Each structure stands twice: as structure tokens, then as C-alpha cells.
Amino acid sequence: MDTSEDILQQASPDLVRGSGTARAAKAARLSPSFVSWLQAGPMMLVFLAFFLIPLVFVVIVSFWDYNEYQLLPAFSGRGYTDTFEGCIAQLPDLCTIAKTYLKTLKLCFLVWAITLFIGFWVAYFLAFHVKSRTWQMGLSLLCTIPFWTSNVIRMIAWIPLLGRNGLVNSGLVKTGAINQPLEWLLFSEFSVVLALVHLFTFFMVVPIFNSMVRIDKSLIEAAYDAGAAGFQTLVNVIIPLAKPGIVIGSIFVITIVMGDFITIGVMGGQQIAAAGKIIETRVNALQFPAAAANAVILLVITFLIITMMSRIVDIKKEL
Amino acid sequence: MKEGRPRSFYVLAIFFAAYTLFLYGPMIAIYVLSFQGPQGGLTFPMNGVSTFWIAKLFQGTGIVDLGAAFRRSLLLGIIVMIVTVVLSVAAGMAFRRKFKAQSILFYSAIASLIVPSIITSLGISLEFRIIDDLIKAHWNENFETSMGLLTSGLGAHLTWTLPFGLLIMFAIFNRFDPRLEEAARDLGATPWQAFRHVVLPIILPSVIGIGLFGFTLSWDELARSSQAIGAVNTLPLDLQGLTTTVTNPDIYALGTIISAVSFAVITLALGTIHMLNKRQAAKGSDAGKGLV
Numbered sequence: 001m002d003t004s005e006d007i008l009q010q011a012s013p014d015l016v017r018g019s020g021t022a023r024a025a026k027a028a029r030l031s032p033s034f035v036s037w038l039q040a041g042p043m044m045l046v047f048l049a050f051f052l053i054p055l056v057f058v059v060i061v062s063f064w065d066y067n068e069y070q071l072l073p074a075f076s077g078r079g080y081t082d083t084f085e086g087c088i089a090q091l092p093d094l095c096t097i098a099k100t101y102l103k104t105l106k107l108c109f110l111v112w113a114i115t116l117f118i119g120f121w122v123a124y125f126l127a128f129h130v131k132s133r134t135w136q137m138g139l140s141l142l143c144t145i146p147f148w149t150s151n152v153i154r155m156i157a158w159i160p161l162l163g164r165n166g167l168v169n170s171g172l173v174k175t176g177a178i179n180q181p182l183e184w185l186l187f188s189e190f191s192v193v194l195a196l197v198h199l200f201t202f203f204m205v206v207p208i209f210n211s212m213v214r215i216d217k218s219l220i221e222a223a224y225d226a227g228a229a230g231f232q233t234l235v236n237v238i239i240p241l242a243k244p245g246i247v248i249g250s251i252f253v254i255t256i257v258m259g260d261f262i263t264i265g266v267m268g269g270q271q272i273a274a275a276g277k278i279i280e281t282r283v284n285a286l287q288f289p290a291a292a293a294n295a296v297i298l299l300v301i302t303f304l305i306i307t308m309m310s311r312i313v314d315i316k317k318e319l
Numbered sequence: 320m321k322e323g324r325p326r327s328f329y330v331l332a333i334f335f336a337a338y339t340l341f342l343y344g345p346m347i348a349i350y351v352l353s354f355q356g357p358q359g360g361l362t363f364p365m366n367g368v369s370t371f372w373i374a375k376l377f378q379g380t381g382i383v384d385l386g387a388a389f390r391r392s393l394l395l396g397i398i399v400m401i402v403t404v405v406l407s408v409a410a411g412m413a414f415r416r417k418f419k420a421q422s423i424l425f426y427s428a429i430a431s432l433i434v435p436s437i438i439t440s441l442g443i444s445l446e447f448r449i450i451d452d453l454i455k456a457h458w459n460e461n462f463e464t465s466m467g468l469l470t471s472g473l474g475a476h477l478t479w480t481l482p483f484g485l486l487i488m489f490a491i492f493n494r495f496d497p498r499l500e501e502a503a504r505d506l507g508a509t510p511w512q513a514f515r516h517v518v519l520p521i522i523l524p525s526v527i528g529i530g531l532f533g534f535t536l537s538w539d540e541l542a543r544s545s546q547a548i549g550a551v552n553t554l555p556l557d558l559q560g561l562t563t564t565v566t567n568p569d570i571y572a573l574g575t576i577i578s579a580v581s582f583a584v585i586t587l588a589l590g591t592i593h594m595l596n597k598r599q600a601a602k603g604s605d606a607g608k609g610l611v
Contacts, residue, residue, distance in 0.1 A: 032416060033418055033419065035413075036413040036416055036418035037413075037418065038409075039409040039410060039412050039413035040409070040410045040413035040414070040418065040420070040421075040424055042405075042406050042409060042410075043406040043407070043409070043410040043424065043428075043481055043485070044410075044420065044423070044424050044427070046406065046474065046477050046478070046481060047424070047427040047428065047431055047478065047481070048427075049474060050439075050443055050471075050474030050475060050477060050478050051427065051430070051431045051434075051439060051442075051478045052427060053442075053446060054439060054441075054442025054443045054445065054446045055434070055438070055439075055442050056442075057442050057445040057446045057449065058438060058441060058442040058445060061445050061449075071448070071452075118338060121331060121334055121335075122334070122335055122338055124331065125331040125332065125334065125335045126335075129324075129327075129328045129331055129332070139335070141589070142339060143338075143339075143342070145585060146342050146343070146346065148531065148532075148535035148536075148539075148581055148584075148585050149346070149535070149539065149578050149581045149582070150538075150539040150555055150558070150574070150577050150578065150581065151539060151541060151555075152539075152541060152555055152558050152559050152562070152574075153346070153349065153558070153574040153577060153578055154345065154346060155562075156349060156558075156562060156570060156571070156574055157345035157346050157348060157349045157574075158345050159349075159361060159362075160345075160348050160349065160352055160361060160362045160363060160571075161344075161345055161348060163361065163362055165360075165362045166362050166363075167348075167362070167363055170362075170363075198341065198342070198345070201338075230325075230327065251433060252433065255433040255434070255435060256435070258435060259434075259435020259436060259437050259438065259542075260435075260542075261437055261542070262541055262542055262545075262559065266559065266562050270563065276435060276437045279437050279438070279441060280437065280545070283441060283444075283546055288441075288445060288448075291441055292441065292445065295437070295438045295441050295442075298435060298437075298438060299434065299435075299438055302433075302434070302435060306433065
């Protein structure tokens with residue numbers, strides 16, 4: 001592993017302690033583009049080894065054959081045919097994979113809509129109503145700190161509140177609102193959506209807040225002077241200018257929920273099928289090509305969603 | 320002149336407070352519940368107050384070796400943190416000039432951030448399985464596996480932490496005044512000296528922020544570790560395993576311990592950042608001090 005000294009020594013030709021002439025000679029030899037390569041190269045290598053090549057393997061292995069316990073490196077479409085089994089035969093009924101994706105998309109849409117609503121107003125409050133820099137920093141930090149703590153713990157944290165004998169149920173029973181504890185509070189779609197919103201609203205707040213603080217306040221004053229009502233300013237000035245943040249936040253939330261299997265597993269009591277969960281199940285059954293085929297499908301769908309959304313905004317320009 | 324706050328301020332302030340309560344309330348509930356009495360269960364009300372479950376955790380519950388998992392997670396987190404800081408700062412410096420493959424690196428980082436974790440994790444596990452098979456077939460029949468905490472596990476965590484590191488570096492250099500560096504150069508500083516004595520002191524608070532992200536994201540990482548960590552488990556993986564089997568408050572106790580480490584790291588990092596900022600504000604920039 002490289003240490004910072006190593007990289008920077010390589011990167012900064014003049015670091016070499018020695019006579020000025022040696023330094024000058026060395027500096028002359030190392031062109032700026034070579035230095036850039038030394039600086040950016042290590043990170044590129046990590047992405048190559050642990051992200052790009054693995055993705056290629058996912059695609060390759062999705063076309064391999066398999067038996068009960070191992071991979072067979074021979075071309076086969078079995079990973080895909082197994083996945084789409086019954087999709088044509090069962091028409092007009094939906095096959096398992098189609099149902100699973102529909103359910104995942106539904107969860108995704110719900111979580112997206114709720115996180116967008118909460119994220120937008122939290123960011124709006126921070127950006128436009130909190131005037132002091134210190135307060136703005138402090139409150140943003142308050143929203144960020146949970147992001148640095150464990151997701152599993154934040155999921156488990158709902159159990160004492162939503163369980164059969166949890167706070168919510170015992171409270172409702174005590175007040176006489178219900179006779180029986182509500183069963184759908186925990187290990188249900190409701191708890192999955194709740195936990196996903198709880199975990200990932202952060203990804204909406206940050207980019208939207210970033211777009212909003214960049215909005216020139218005089219634009220809002222101008223809208224006000226021109227006679228726009230608060231609502232008109234919101235719709236015609238603030239939302240269009242915050243759009244990049246909204247799109248980036250949406251991409252984050254949608255891709256996370258599309259691939260999620262942990263929150264859906266833990267909060268759904270391992271009973272709810274989802275796109276990410278299929279991959280996990282296949283891996284646990286050692287059916288790697290089928291897992292890979294599902295990963296490719298998920299990747300394609302996620303990619304389509306992102307392309308659609310990035311049509312709306314140029315991500316690179318916004319960072 | 321001071322205007323009264325509009326009504327929307329109060330509505331949104333209440334909304335924000337509710338959101339904060341929603342964020343922290345459940346977490347606080349389990350921290351409290353981990354101090355259940357020995358007879359206590361998974362939910363309120365508290366059945367006495369004790370450190371019984373936390374103590375039990377340290378004795379070893381017998382289900383998993385939490386001490387070992389704790390040390391593994393800590394080791395991995397620290398290594399991920401160091402590598403993330405070093406590679407992000409280096410790459411961030413590179414992005415200040417144009418270079419070939421700039422957009423390839425940029426899009427790799429963004430893609431790594433948004434491709435679902437399970438796919439990256441599966442890919443890494445396939446990659447290492449295929450490497451293992453090759454080694455077994457060509458070199459050493461008795462070879463076990465190249466997958467492990469510090470090979471595939473480290474790689475998996477880096478695909479998650481490096482994009483954050485790089486994006487933070489972008490944010491830093493967006494508001495960095497390059498004239499400071501030019502001034503240093505004009506005064507005869509070598510590029511390394513300009514970096515070491517001018518750039519680094521100025522960006523140091525944010526670099527600590529990158530370290531904070533590096534450690535905490537690794538310490539809590541789950542989805543990418545799931546397929547790529549090899550035979551051993553990290554602490555969050557053990558915790559996730561416990562969610563389906565355990566019916567005692569010791570799961571909360573474990574959660575509290577893991578969070579305590581997170582909070583210790585967050586406090587340490589934020590404290591250091593605050594101190595550095597204050598020092599910078601008090602003394603002006605101490606850039607160049609090393610050259611005096």
C-alpha cells in the first residue's frame with residue numbers, strides 16, 4: 001500500500017532533497033501529465049481492480065453454466081432462462097421476476113416520493129430560513145451525524161417502537177384506539193419504507209441543500225419585487241434552480257433502493273422479495289450465473305433510470 | 320433593520336424538529352434499552368436499569384466471537400481511512416489540472432457510488448473466485464482462497480469510500496484560492512514545499528473530514544462486505560446475523576457499543592476540525608510557517 005509520502009514524493013518531482021541542479025533536472029524529466037498520472041493512478045487502479053473488472057466478470061459469468069455446487073465456464077443462457085422462467089408461458093399472469101421488479105419499483109417510488117418531500121423542505125428550511133452560518137452548519141451537521149452511524153442499528157432501532165409490544169402498539173392499545181396490536185407495523189412493507197426513508201433522506205437533503213445555497217438571493221427578491229407570491233417564487237424560481245440537486249438526490253435514493261437487500265431483509269422479516277434480494281438468494285444457493293444474470297438485469301434497469309434522469313441535468317457540471 | 324420571521328419559518332422549523340426527532344428518536348430508544356435490567360426484554364418498559372447486557376457482551380455471548388469481529392472491523396476501518404485519505408488527496412490534486420482519462424476516473428467514481436452495492440460485491444466475489452480457480456488449476460492445488468478482509472474486503476470498502484473522498488476534494492478545491500500556491504512558488508517553494516506548507520495546512524480540516532467518512536463508512540459497511548469479505552465477518556455483518564435470531568437486549572447492547580465507537584470517532588474528528596479552523600482564524604493562515 002502506498003503511503004502519502006510515497007505518492008507525493010513520486011508526484012512532486014522537486015521533493016528529492018539534493019542539489020538544485022539535480023532537482024531542476026528531475027523536474028524537467030517529469031512532465032505534468034506524468035505527475036497527474038502518478039497522483040490519480042492509484043485511485044484509478046482501485047476502481048479498475050475492485051469495480052470495473054468485477055463488473056465485467058458479472059457480465060461474463062451471467063453467461064456461464066452452473067450445477068449444484070460450482071461454476072462451469074461454458075457459454076449458457078441458463079442464468080437468464082432460469083430467471084425468466086414461466087414469463088411467457090404464464091401470460092397474461094406475471095411471472096415471479098416481473099412481480100418482484102414491480103414490487104421493487106413500487107417501494108422505490110414510495111421511498112423516492114417521501115424522501116423528496118422531506119428532503120426538499122428540510123433543505124429549504126436550512127438554506128432559506130436559517131440565516132446564521134453557525135446555525136446552518138450546526139443543523140446540517142445534526143442531519144449528517146446519523147449517516148456516520150450504522151444502518152443496521154438504525155433499522156433495529158425501530159423494533160422497540162413498532163413491535164407487537166412496542167411503544168406505538170402499547171400506546172394505541174392503552175388509549176383504546178385499537179383492541180389488538182397492529183401486526184403491519186413491523187416486518188412489513190410499511191416498516192421497510194419507513195426504514196428506507198429514515199436511512200436515506202440524507203441523500204436527498206445534501207444535494208438539494210447544495211443547489212439551494214447557490215441560488216442568488218437577489219433573484220428571490222426580484223421575484224418578490226415583481227409581485228410574485230411566495231408560492232409562485234417557489235415554483236418558478238426556487239424549484240427550477242434546485243433541480244440539479246433534486247435530480248442528483250433522486251438518483252442516489254433510487255439506485256440505493258433498487259439494489260437494497262439488507263433493509264428489505266431486516267425490516268421485511270426476510271419475507272419480502274426485491275430485486276437485490278433475488279441476487280442474494282441466488283448467491284446463497286451458489287447459483288452464481290443466475291445471480292450474475294439478475295445483477296445484469298438490475299444494472300440495466302438502474303442504468304436506464306439514471307440515463308433518463310441525467311437527461312434532465314448534467315451531473316458533471318453540478319459538482 | 321429586523322423583520323419578523325414569516326409564518327412559514329415556524330411551520331418549517333416544526334417540520335425540521337420533527338425530522339430530527341424521527342432521525343434520532345429510535346436510536347436513542349435502543350441506547351436506553353441496552354441498559355435494561357437482567358429480566359428486561361426487547362421493548363419498553365424498562366425492567367430495572369443495569370449494565371448486565373453490556374457486560375454480558377464483553378464476556379462473550381457464545382453466539383459469535385464479537386471481540387475478534389470488533390478488532391477486524393477496527394483494523395479494516397483504519398486501513399480504509401488511511402488509503403481513502405491518501406488516494407483522495409492525491410487524485411484531488413491531479414484534478415486541478417487537465418489530464419487524460421480525467422473523465423474516465425470521474426465517471427468510475429460516480430458509477431462506483433451509484434451502482435447497487437450488491438452488484439459490486441457480487442462482482443468482487445466472482446473475480447476472486449475465478450482468481451482462486453486459476454491458482455488452483457495452474458499453480459497450487461492446495462490453495463485455499465485469496466479472498467479476505469484485507470484483499471477483497473478492503474477493495475470492496477474502497478469502492479464505497481473513495482468516491483466520497485474524491486467528491487469532498489472537488490468541493491475543497493472549488494473554493495481554494497490558487498494564488499496562495501502561486502505566491503509560494505514565486506517565493507521559491509518547490510511544488511512539494513508548496514503542497515506541504517501551503518496547500519495541506521489550508522485543506523487539512525476537510526482532509527480530516529475525508530478520514531471521518533473513510534472510517535465511519537467502512538466501520539458500518541454492510542452491503543458491499545456481504546459477498547466480498549471472505550470467511551470472516553465484520554461487526555456489522557455479525558450484528559445483521561443476530562437480527563434474525565436474538566431475542567435479548569444484547570443486540571441493543573452491541574448496537575450501543577458500535578455506535579459508541581462511531582460517536583467517539585465523529586467527536587474526535589469534528590473536534591479536531593473545529594480546533595484547526597479556530598487556529599486558522601486566530602493566526603490567519605499558518606501557511607508558510609514551516610519555511611520561516
